[in-house]
Amino acid sequence: MTQRKIALFVTCLVDMMRPRIGFAAIRALEAAGCDVVVPEGQTCCGQPAFNSGDTEHAIALAKQTIVALEPYEAVVVPSGSCGGTIRCHYPELFEHDPEWLPRAQAVASRTWEIMAYLDEICGWKPEGVEVMAKATYHDSCSGLRELGVKAQPRRLLKPIAGLELTPLAGEETCCGFGGTFCVKYPAISNAIVGEKADAIEATGADLLLAGDLGCLMNMAGKLNRQGSKVRAFHAIELIAGMGNGPAIGEEA
Incomplete structure (x- = not known):
């Protein structure tokens, strides 16, 4: 089988706050038959500035990122927000630039959120993982x-032995992070994440999973401040068999 040569765009938050997500992404992608490269030229995708x-x-x-990728x-990106910036908003940024627009469109067309890529393109499922x-x-x-x-992470989580997924009321409702939103409107953000934390607690779950570290840090922080025992992980950590380490917010 020919290996797919792909670039992993790590994201700023993963690089600075939770590198194990990046390592989990590499582990899962390599298990799915990919040749993974982490381009050295990558930094921020530009989302905070854009927003x-x-x-x-x-x-x-964006230009620096395009050249690197x-x-x-x-x-492949372990973040819907950064992936969405590259795939959806880079062409928008260069709408009136005939030199950079085709380059932006080309990179955008090849950019995937990691769980969508593993599920839709690789057709891969984890084996021998127990949680x-x-x-x-x-x-x-x-x-x-x-x-x-939406369905892709759930399909990847389903084969994990011992893992019971329970529905979350308002699972599609914003957690209140919203990138710079939580900085500009902290009181509103705190109220939103408070409702989210209550909904998470009501499930009786041991673990909170999601695909975006910003959202996970926001929800984990609120849960921790409320004394909750719910532990937060990026879904790719469990899928890659790395769900036995410290949860988000528990790192030394």
Whole structure:
């Protein structure tokens, strides 16, 4: 079988706050038969600047990212928000730039959220993974609404022995993070995540899973402040067989 040569776009939050998500992504992709490269030229995708209206810096970061990623057959991202920025908003940024628009469109067309890529393109499922726990799943806004990531992570989680998935009321409702939203409107953000934390607790789950680290940090932080015993993980950590380490917020 010919290996797919793909670029892993790690994302800023994963790199700085939860590198094990990046290692889990590599582990799962390699198990699915991919030749994974982490391009050195990658930094931020430019989403915070783009969302804040700082188009100049968003374009500069987008150009740097395009140059780093365009040599590869596919770009895989363990984040719906960063994946959505590259796939949906890069062509928008270069709409009036005849030189960069085709390059942006080409990279965008090859960019995938990691669980969608493993499920839809690789047709892969985890084998020999066991997690004896009850979990619930939150659908992050960008992954769900921009990239259509919904069933794919659940299909990848289903083969995990011992894992019971229980529905989360309002699973498609924003957790209140929203990138810069939580900084600009902290009181509203806190109220939203408070409702989300209550819904998570009501499931009786041991684990909270999602596909975006920003959302997970926001929800885990609120749960921890409320004294909850629910532990948060990026879904790819469990799928890659790395769900036995410290949860988000528990790192030393």
